[in-house]
Amino acid sequence: MNDDQRRAANAAQLASPSYRMAAMDSDFLLGDSMRGVRFQMEYAKAEESLQAWGVRSTIVVFGSARIPEGHRWYEGAREFGRIASELGGAIRGTVGQPRDNVIATGGGPGIMEAANRGAMEAGAPSIGFNITLPHEQFPNPYSTPELTFQFHYFAMRKMHLAMRANALVVFPGGFGTLDELFEILTLRQTGKAPTIPIILFDESYWRSVINFEAFAEHGMIHPSDMDLFAFADDAQTVWAKLLEGGLQPNEARE
Numbered sequence: 130m131n132d133d134q135r136r137a138a139n140a141a142q143l144a145s146p147s148y149r150m151a152a153m154d155s156d157f158l159l160g161d162s163m164r165g166v167r168f169q170m171e172y173a174k175a176e177e178s179l180q181a182w183g184v185r186s187t188i189v190v191f192g193s194a195r196i197p198e199g200h201r202w203y204e205g206a207r208e209f210g211r212i213a214s215e216l217g218g219a220i221r222g223t224v225g226q227p228r229d230n231v232i233a234t235g236g237g238p239g240i241m242e243a244a245n246r247g248a249m250e251a252g253a254p255s256i257g258f259n260i261t262l263p264h265e266q267f268p269n270p271y272s273t274p275e276l277t278f279q280f281h282y283f284a285m286r287k288m289h290l291a292m293r294a295n296a297l298v299v300f301p302g303g304f305g306t307l308d309e310l311f312e313i314l315t316l317r318q319t320g321k322a323p324t325i326p327i328i329l330f331d332e333s334y335w336r337s338v339i340n341f342e343a344f345a346e347h348g349m350i351h352p353s354d355m356d357l358f359a360f361a362d363d364a365q366t367v368w369a370k371l372l373e374g375g376l377q378p379n380e381a382r383e
Contacts, residue, residue: 168282171282174278179289179293184231186229187232187233187293189234189296189298190210190233191235191297191302191306192302192306192330193239193301193303194239195238196301202243202300202330203239204243206300207250208363209330209364209368210244210246210247211251212365212368213247214251214255217231219254228254229295231255232247232248232253232256234255235258235259236257236278241269245257254273257269257272258286259278260280261279287309291313291322297326298327298328327358327359328361328371329359330361
């Protein structure tokens with residue numbers, strides 16, 4: 130019996146899903162039993178790329194995907210992305226030198242696009258941590274291609290956003306922005322994250338949508354928790370307050 134005859138005789142066995150190599154079997158890999166493995170893969174894939182690019186720390190920028198170019202908030206995020214990239218240590222001149230304070234966003238349009246765009250205009254790499262959504266989100270064209278990721282699990286995306294963060298800058302946004310803001314505030318409040326400065330851009334917006342003082346007045350937070358964040362109304366002030374809050378540029382680390 131030649132090979133063709135053997136394949137014909139064993140066609141049912143060869144076609145069976147059980148015969149596929151496990152690493153090549155997408156049905157198996159996407160099944161319930163492999164959920165933990167997929168979670169680990171989402172961590173490892175991004176981690177390897179970040180290490181390859183020497184990303185030691187980031188500045189995370191959150192904000193609405195609905196803000197168009199030309200809007201004050203968009204241009205503020207764009208300017209901040211440029212300032213932080215020029216002064217923070219994301220531009221590496223020597224092979225082997227780590228990159229610090231690299232701009233990291235959710236990778237989509239609006240504020241995220243603006244911050245990635247500012248970093249690109251400064252000649253620095255930046256990160257886009259995209260997430261799969263029912264209405265497909267496309268990555269913006271300004272995050273560094275090799276540092277543009279797509280996640281299925283919100284939890285792993287949040288972990289990557291938080292684990293290297295030296296600072297958090299939150300521009301006006303909706304439910305998703307609030308979710309990400311309070312995630313980091315909770316980690317800071319409970320001591321699960323290092324002491325990092327958190328700046329909210331446009332004080333009038335934030336005070337109009339959240340009565341922060343009411344949390345303390347009702348005893349839901351300690352009055353000192355109000356010190357976990359500060360406000361700024363322009364990109365230069367954001368950078369100044371990050372430095373006041375303990376952010377160190379790359380040069381100060383060496």
